[in-house]
Amino acid sequence: MAIKKSMRQRVGVTILAWVVAFLIFFPILWTFITSFKSELDAIAMPPKFLFFNWTLENYVEVQQRSNYLKFAFNSVVLSIGANLLGLLIAVPAAWSMAFAPGKYTKDLLMWMLSTKMMPAVGVLVPIYLLFKTLHLLDSLLGIGIVLMLINLPLLIWMLYTYFKEIPNDILEAARMDGASLLNEIVYVLTPMAVPGIASTMLLAIILSWNEAFWTLNLTTSNAAPLTAFIASYSAPEGFFWAKLSAASTLAIAPILILGWFSQKQLVRGLTFGAVK
């Protein structure tokens, strides 16, 4: 039975929704606006919201002082590369868990998830020393492997739930049609799971893009992504808010735009296809 809502109730709820959305979005909006202020305006009290001299000087200085494009390039390579590698591992793993589960499959899945609950700082020292010994510090390969491993539980879990939704009949039909295991995965499973794989990749890319702990600790200049770029604006002499805001905006803009255009897929991915 449809719940009857009066017009007043509906208007009230809509206004409330907009207010909440605005509150959540506010920090990003404020950062964006601050990036166009002068340093003085940035720390003005009371805070200036819209009425100040809008300037592009921060963006210019940020690009002059540090090579934004290099950091952005690293972010892109790391986010996409690490997760593509993760996908190569996660697809067969999720396949075996979904279609050929053993006695311990469920336990294995739970254990993988549990590793995400451990605070990363607990293994920082051993990993750092390992990287130092293997000469992997400040290398794209090194940080790429770490990012891949961090996201692997998520990739496997999400792919596992998507694969479970694929009717087993269809894979059996492929087997009867003479498909080898590889052919079954390439020609039947993967195309059918493409929406699921896309949502999973999207989420994984966003998480890797924003990953700050390992990227800050294991990279310095060569392999440093945009997270290090922002952190470099936290100077010991104090925060240059306007420049920091400009750097932050430049760092999050690409992923915000990607997220905006793929929001439908993201929602699907996050709800795990729970409602068909």
Added chain:
Amino acid sequence: MGSIQLKDVRKAFGAVSIINGIDLNIENGEFAVFVGPSGCGKSTLLRLIAGLEDVTSGQVLIDAKDMTNVGPAQRGLAMVFQSYALYPHMSVRGNIAFALKMAGQSASMIDQKVRKAAATLNLTDYLDRKPRQLSGGQRQRVAIGRAIVREPKAFLFDEPLSNLDAALRVQMRVEIGELHEALKTTMVYVTHDQVEAMTMADKIVVLDRGSVAQIGSPLELYNRPNGLFVAGFIGSPTMNLIKGAPAAKRGAETIGIRPEHADISTSAGEWPAKVRLAEHLGSDTFVHAEADGMGQLTLRLEGEAPLTPGQSIFVTPREAHLHRFDKDGRRMN
């Protein structure tokens, strides 16, 4: 050539035994139907033949070659699934061509075979459509087309008509029968619908809880069921099974008489009864009656019979068609 032989095939999932030692011979070109109630193991048996499940023990031979440990792709069989199992991301053409592509055939050969299969099944106009754009009957034909194009040693059908409406089911039943006539390939067909079994089969295998109850031609099973289970399963409406005095009178524990093998009279007869309900189908009348001291009886009369609920009648079985069963439920001769 497509003869299939099962030798003492058993299948158990852990401690639960699904198939209990089945021996079976299906000749080349035969249309064999596995029939039985839900849970009797007929689909499992089909999957063991297909290779989609491994036997726990026993042998599966195809054309006298032991295929027990051979994978489904190498057995040379084709299967039509209950849910059709079409590849949703491929067109009809792609679905039918998939097996040929897996076999590495040339593009021109594939095109030729796909066109031929599509023409046989009236699918030529739908070759570029995706499965979601097809009706149930069309999808069923694509599933069959996918099987035909492989030119298999035998076709395996797993309740293929269950998801279709009644009229379409009748039509497809005829089409599958005609396909068998045309191709002369062995077909193994699983169904719970004994009308399909009776109309399509050369040989029916009745399964009961993982074992074979009886194997024979449709009419053999109909006229000479070897036990109470088969007697009660084959035939619709089911055979009337009567215990007590009328059975003892004929030297049996239970007697069986089919609904159409008894005569009804309003004046005289062996068993007095009262009509509970008369179902008028136009072509037949099904009379459900309560016989004194004997329980429910179902009777079939040809044409229209003007019987009303509460009416008193007399039922007389035709002795030539009476079946007798002993205390173990086995047929007495």
